[in-house]
Amino acid sequence: MAYTMTPTPTGPVGSQYCVCKVELSVCGQNLLDRDVTSKSDPFCVLFMEVNGKWVELDRTETAVNNLNPAFAKKFIIDYHFEEVQKLKFALFDQDKSSMQLYEHDFLGEFSCTLGMIVSSKKITRTLLLGNGKPAGKGMITIAAQELSDNRVITLSMAGRKLDKKDLFGKSDPFLEFHKPGDDGKWMLVHRTEVIKYTLDPIWKPFTVPLVSLCDGDVEKLIKVMCYDYDSDGGHDFIGEFQTSVARMCEAQDALPLEVECINPKKQKKKKNYKNSGIIIVKSCKITRDFSFLDYILGGCQLMFTVGIDFTASNGNPREPSSLHYINPLGTNEYLSAIWAVGQIIQDYDSDKMFPALGFGAQLPPDWKVSHEFAINFNPTNPFCSGVEGIVQAYSACLPHIRFYGPTNFSPIINHVARFAAQAIQQEAASQYFILLIITDGVISDMDETRHAVVQASKLPMSIIIVGVGNADFAAMEFLDGDSRVLRSYTGEEAVRDIVQFVPFRDFRNAPKETLAKAVLAELPQQVVQYFKHQNLPPINSEP
Numbered sequence: 001m002a003y004t005m006t007p008t009p010t011g012p013v014g015s016q017y018c019v020c021k022v023e024l025s026v027c028g029q030n031l032l033d034r035d036v037t038s039k040s041d042p043f044c045v046l047f048m049e050v051n052g053k054w055v056e057l058d059r060t061e062t063a064v065n066n067l068n069p070a071f072a073k074k075f076i077i078d079y080h081f082e083e084v085q086k087l088k089f090a091l092f093d094q095d096k097s098s099m100q101l102y103e104h105d106f107l108g109e110f111s112c113t114l115g116m117i118v119s120s121k122k123i124t125r126t127l128l129l130g131n132g133k134p135a136g137k138g139m140i141t142i143a144a145q146e147l148s149d150n151r152v153i154t155l156s157m158a159g160r161k162l163d164k165k166d167l168f169g170k171s172d173p174f175l176e177f178h179k180p181g182d183d184g185k186w187m188l189v190h191r192t193e194v195i196k197y198t199l200d201p202i203w204k205p206f207t208v209p210l211v212s213l214c215d216g217d218v219e220k221l222i223k224v225m226c227y228d229y230d231s232d233g234g235h236d237f238i239g240e241f242q243t244s245v246a247r248m249c250e251a252q253d254a255l256p257l258e259v260e261c262i263n264p265k266k267q268k269k270k271k272n273y274k275n276s277g278i279i280i281v282k283s284c285k286i287t288r289d290f291s292f293l294d295y296i297l298g299g300c301q302l303m304f305t306v307g308i309d310f311t312a313s314n315g316n317p318r319e320p321s322s323l324h325y326i327n328p329l330g331t332n333e334y335l336s337a338i339w340a341v342g343q344i345i346q347d348y349d350s351d352k353m354f355p356a357l358g359f360g361a362q363l364p365p366d367w368k369v370s371h372e373f374a375i376n377f378n379p380t381n382p383f384c385s386g387v388e389g390i391v392q393a394y395s396a397c398l399p400h401i402r403f404y405g406p407t408n409f410s411p412i413i414n415h416v417a418r419f420a421a422q423a424i425q426q427e428a429a430s431q432y433f434i435l436l437i438i439t440d441g442v443i444s445d446m447d448e449t450r451h452a453v454v455q456a457s458k459l460p461m462s463i464i465i466v467g468v469g470n471a472d473f474a475a476m477e478f479l480d481g482d483s484r485v486l487r488s489y490t491g492e493e494a495v496r497d498i499v500q501f502v503p504f505r506d507f508r509n510a511p512k513e514t515l516a517k518a519v520l521a522e523l524p525q526q527v528v529q530y531f532k533h534q535n536l537p538p539i540n541s542e543p
Contacts, residue, residue, distance in 0.1 A: 310360050
């Protein structure tokens with residue numbers, strides 16, 4: 001989505017890569033009628049491109065006599081943000097009981113990337129025949145849903161008048177939460193900390209995934225056991241009770257839920273046994289721990305900008321030794337980096353209009369140096385249409401500019417930051433900005449750049465730096481705060497790490513997908529981290 005300066009109305013990521021399961025639902029409309037006496041009996045086959053070949057992943061059931069089928073069977077796929085996952089949906093009219101597709105009549109197909117589906121949440125497209133022409137009026141609708149229960153439960157527990165278990169003191173109580181396992185035995189889910197020397201403990205609030213505590217079923221019985229801690233591991237049993245998440249959720253801050261803690265052995269032996277104390281559920285709240293895919297399915301757009309280094313150290317673009325020299329295959333390291341990152345991010349931007357900026361060159365007609373110019377020479381509209389548009393504008397501008405210097409990053413970082421700062425005013429998780437800077441060398445304005453990055457870390461934006469050529473990139477590693485927190489020259493610390501630096505030379509001989517994976521690996525985490533920090537749920541999230 002192109003951005004203008006006018007305000008518009010408005011997972012936990014554990015592993016390094018964003019992987020989760022997506023469920024795709026498929027419907028057909030106005031399918032071709034291939035049967036003479038009755039209507040078509042369609043089924044849908046899903047293919048994925050693997051090493052340049054279409055591989056069948058799965059197929060739906062057959063809808064009998066139906067030109068507008070809604071298939072009950074769903075396709076389930078692992079989603080990888082940092083990969084281009086090409087899919088093909090092909091519809092056939094079942095004629096025989098054969099598994100061979102050539103035995104059935106072809107009703108049309110549609111190809112796209114998984115990124116395109118999840119960024120729109122639901123798409124309807126024309127079905128095409130093998131010759132690229134429409135399959136009659138046939139359409140296909142594909143809807144995506146993330147398959148994960150992202151609810152978490154936060155419990156705040158206390159005890160009162162628990163049994164005294166230590167000879168010379170009080171007890172050292174802790175709680176254990178158990179759920180029924182598949183084998184019918186109780187399975188430990190969570191253990192609180194130990195509170196020393198007290199019969200009236202107040203435990204720290206704790207948060208666990210709802211799936212861990214009760215398999216996502218709030219009515220399921222769970223067992224809470226209370227023990228007195230012993231350093232030799234022989235903890236003394238105080239008492240227990242059974243409850244459910246639904247029951248515990250009745251607890252309000254003003255009105256806690258009190259449950260008797262019972263020791264069944266004591267209960268059997270003593271006639272006047274009442275209980276072994278009271279366990280108090282002070283509060284119980286269920287919230288959602290949103291994932292990257294939740295934000296994307298909720299309608300968040302990734303706004304992509306490219307910044308290209310045109311300083312003299314790149315060499316004369318007409319000479320093969322130059323980093324900007326476009327070889328007979330029509331490429332160079334700058335173009336490879338633009339393609340690798342751009343072809344993935346463009347799926348997440350509805351209008352695919354991307355600003356492309358240059359820095360470090362002298363511009364016609366007065367040959368003044370600029371550190372922030374539109375490479376299409378249209379300052380009021382620096383947008384290029386899709387990644388192809390960026391590539392065309394880049395190739396077209398090379399003969400018209402003079403490479404110069406110095407290598408200043410801060411103007412372009414501040415340029416994107418101005419738009420990201422505007423997005424904050426919408427107070428919704430609607431836009432996240434990504435700046436790709438491709439450079440051949442050492443930063444001249446390190447202090448200003450550090451300051452710009454620290455300020456940008458408070459905004460919905462991330463910076464990807466790809467270093468081309470063989471220069472010393474130590475300063476870039478310094479900006480990429482993986483090992484230590486980045487500080488501005490004023491001493492202010494970055495709120496979060498938003499810079500990812502990758503030297504292109506490490507990927508020269510690797511498949512082109514590997515560069516995209518390395519460069520985009522941290523991005524889903526950075527998006528989630530920012531919106532969570534701002535307490536912003538996805539735009540269209542269910543309560």
